[in-house]
Amino acid sequence: MFEIDWNILLPSLVVAGLVLVVLCVDIIRPDNKGGVSGYLSLLGVGVAIWVSLSLWGRSPTHGLGGMLFLDNYALFFNLIILAGTGLTIFVSTGFLEREEGGRSEYYLLILAATLGMMLMAAGADLIVIFLGIELMSIALYILVGFFRRRTDSNEGSMKYLLLGAFATGFLLYGIALVYGSTGTTNLREIELAVAQGRVYTHPMLLGGVALLIVGFAFKVSAVPFHMWAPDVYQGAPTAITGFMSAGPKAAAFAAFFRVMVASLGDLSGDWSGAIWMLAALTMTVGNLGALSQRNIKRMLAYSSVAHAGYVLVALVAANERGIAGGVFYLLAYAFMNIGAFAVIVALGRKGDENLEISGYAGVGFRHPGIGLAMTLFMVSLAGLPPTAGFFGKFQIFSAAVEAGYIWLTVIGVLNSLVSVYFYLGVVVSMYMRQPVGQAHAVSMTPFARVALLTASLGTLYIGLAPTSLLQMARQTVSALL
């Protein structure tokens, strides 16, 4: 008999239990429009956040046959993921009501995806990471196509499915090659095997690493594996787009960082060049792509590609400051981006309409609160002080300078300069353009207001007083280096 340290499982267990509860509620009350499930999910997410926080700061352990880690790194990502999920549920209640698409499966799937993400962040074995990715991805395929009568939603879903499964194939083949050359799928043992030179054939290992990078690059939407992002972001129900841009991206980066730095860190001389290229391309293509977009969801899709590039810069640096910076940035990004999508949901009209940036003309004066919040999010995404986005970027770039990647920093900084143009485009539309046609009433549910307020305050708080969160981010680093 082996002892089970239940603490390791606890955060995932809470969410897994929640999935089952929501499922049962659905069985008992099949006619509910998801309201009850929504409240239950929020409660559960709150509990999971509390559990993650209470486990914070323990000495890192791993267990369940070496399958899961319990360390600050996993817990920090739990917080990012759960914050993203919680905010999404807040936004979703009113959204589903307006779109008349309320079904409790919606929350079930969001929770299942959340569970998958948490496993990705905590996975100590490539099997667990793979299962986490698939649990998350399959739930997201359905969520993207949740409005099944809408063709754009269908199409986004199909494209996501085909390209996502395609990427899974690469990831798996990479895992197979790494397994073949090191004889294990356990991350710690891979690290040992690489360190001690117990590698079957070195070229095969490198091939495996390359395929792993391709697989993860798809999941984090890095150029040139980003083609799905704009379509999927545009097609998905808006609340889900916000969800996808925060949690799943963070979780994919969590696994990516863990695998590359902790297990394959000794090979960084081999892979950092590739990631360098990836980062430079991702930032540049993402920002240039966003420049010409008129649909705000599509614009934010390209922006999310670009932001993946900034986080990749942190991976290139792969030093203490860089990892802390990347982790921190993902947290900041979750708040500002979900906030932006909360605004898009609030300004949207039935049928997920009113998504053209030009349609936001006059919003700043008709709805001052929403306009102010959106300005804050855009400023933060553009990386201007005193917001979360600025301090996040500052950390990443300072890490890159510290590690000696001056050119990459220059590219990154120039990119954030370019990005200001299209983020401010939204602000220009809201404040400086004359509105066309009738003013539409904007009704926000109290839940949506809470989401917007939380995201705004979070964005400001992280920018102005980052100390405590920064220290938490610093404490995650020991799990990797």
Place this chain on the structure above:
Amino acid sequence: MAVATSHYLILSAILFSIGVAGVLTRRNAIVIFMCIELMLNAVNLAFVAFARHLGQADGQVFVFFVMAVAAAEVAVGLAIIIAVFRNRETVDVAEVNLLKW
């Protein structure tokens, strides 16, 4: 002549490449999906071959997971493709272009 591990691996690589080529060139969503399944099975073959070569069961276990996940993916995938077909009466990815590819 004994079949060496390398033979399995080469076969696996060939199958994987066929799968990738199929995904990139075919236009019917169902066929693309089948090609992806081919890629996954190529991976399975590689896993089993490695497991035999290393003399451990880990690889075999991984294959079970891959198969189970692939089944789930197929279930969801086909449902999505059917939903697209209902709305558009086509599953040709070149025609499903409301959103830019």
Place this chain on the structure above:
Amino acid sequence: MDQWILTLLTFVPVIGAAVILCVPGEQKNTIRWLALLTTGICMVLAVWLFNAYDRANPAMQFVVQVPWIPSFNIEYHIGLDGLSVSMVLLTALITLLCIPASWSIEKGVKGYFALLLLLQTGMQGVFVSLDFFLFYVFWEIMLLPMYFLIGIWGGPRKEYAAIKFFLYTLAGSVLLLLAMLAMYFNTTDPATGENTFNMLVMMDQANHSEWLRAGTIFGRSAPLMLWMAMFIGFAIKVPLFPFHTWLPDAHVEAPTAISVILAGVLLKMGTYGILRFNYQMLPDASQYFSTLLAVIGVVNIVYGAFCALAQTDLKRLVAYSSISHMGYVILGMSAFTVHGINGAVFQMFNHGTITAMLFLLVGVIYDRAHHRYIVFPNDYHEPELRGQLGFGGLWTHMPIYGSLTMIAYFAALGLPGLSGFISEALCFLGAFPVHRTLTIIGTLGVLLGAGYMLWAFQRLFMGSFNERNKDLPEINSREIATIVPLAVVVIVLGIYPAPVLDLIAASLSDLSHTLSAHSGMAANAF
């Protein structure tokens, strides 16, 4: 009080802005008075500071230093020396006068004044920061309110002007950010042995790394590259040729009060930055670029003046005159002499007051006539007016306005007895021993300045009265109240410049001596 004065001065406007945001938007007058009250408090604090500042002490005063983000050694570190105290006073004065100058704004009053106050916080913060990171944050914070103030309340091409202003300045900030990171990683605080953003530590070259002294980057000398990065960052703000093109557009589109702040305070941040960062952190490199600075200064003077001569739009003319006048500052500081640097800082202060007057006066006529053409341009929308004088003979019609304008124009062209003369003379005096030829070319600017100012004055106020303007009312008491304080400052400092010169002298002499002690980098270093 010593501990709190600078913090109060910086953050009282934010509190004012927050209060204004809580007032219902319809109560426009309440909002206006609240804004006036806030800036009034700041002015009182500034006057207190003016009295309390120890003129004999060249070091930083009223220093506050508390940790902000300890893991990066970022501190809330503020303080004042002679260089910053003059700018802080100028900021408080100009912002105070901008509130009455904005009294007639009717659109989005709440947002306007809240942004204006936020802008004040950014400006004060820039001048008092002693932590590079904090400085950068304030530097950027200031950008957004300015962007909105031009973009929402501006003229017909406001959107273009606002984004142009924003992107130009931000491009500069990007270079500044890179320079900041480079400085950070190459400065070690002797007290802690860690990297630091503390500007005072950065100013002591003993704390610099070997790389920062003699290293290379991209195959070139590191200190020189770093100096260049910071210089371009600040030069865009000044703005120095060839980065100046955003300025005329921004000025033409901005509402009057915003132009005043832009020319009166924001431009000074560029020269302040050069003096504070380039000069004090990298003195060797500054020596190396001395001639370049002088050349750029002279180009600014002459080019700005020629452009001003060619303008038909009065506001554009004033904008180009700003470019020309900021050239004096650069020329003055390029020689590192005591006179030159004192002159440069004094010129910064004087240009702030004089150009503020000029813009306020343009605003007065624009509010009445709804155009500000000296001569209607050839593409004016009313064909019969093309090529005609826009005004003319206003003197008899608006005598008070005319006399105030005369003071401002004479001050701008450097008439002895007004403050501009003293600072320009000091700049030339300081630069002459080092850059003889360039200084002589630079004096051409004075001639040209007299040319465009007097020519404009003649076409506006002399000659036969243009009957189109017979309904224009005389300048009102609110407008007089905004302009007269500036006129008083200009006249008093012209006769008795000691109040400001005493304030800045101690710190600047120190700076000048430090700079002169550095021999400069080897000529082949770049």
